[in-house]
Amino acid sequence: MTDDSHPIRTADGAEDSLEERTRRLYRSLEHTAELPIDRQANRWLGEAEAVARDVATNDLDDGVVVERVEKIQHLLSEVDETGHDEADDHLEAATKCCATILEETERN
Known part of the structure; x- marks a missing residue:
């Protein structure tokens, strides 16, 4: 991500960068890989995890991160x-994290 990524306020008022949010998203999805889940759900979550890993571990422009x-x-x-x-629970957390990232980047 670029150095100009906009900080996002957490619930306690602290600033949380876009980079930190994408790492949190990836960790939520990464945890689902370790659990015995429905085969169909596993396919969707596995693909989402792969994309999240890419976002969390590469230096991408904010626009690419949003996409x-x-x-x-x-x-x-x-x-x-x-x-x-x-x-x-991890799915719900990841879904909320996506929504927060998209809402906050839209505002900036």
């Missing part, structure tokens, strides 16, 4: 349930 987070959001929307409560 890829939109792709992740679309992939996650294809999953209703994973068949595993903990994976469902």
Whole structure:
């Protein structure tokens, strides 16, 4: 990501960079890979995790990050349930993280 990535305020008022948000998104999805989940959900989550890894580990322009987070959001929307409560929690966290990243980057 570029050095000019805009900070995002966390719930406690601290600033959280776009880079930190994308790492958090990736970690949420990475955790689902370790859990026994529905095969169909696993396909969608696996692809979303791969895109999130790319976003979190490469120096990308903010516009590219937004495009890829939109792709992740679309992939996650294809999953209703994973068949595993903990994976469902990670899915929900990742979905919220996508929404926050997109909302905050739109404002900036």
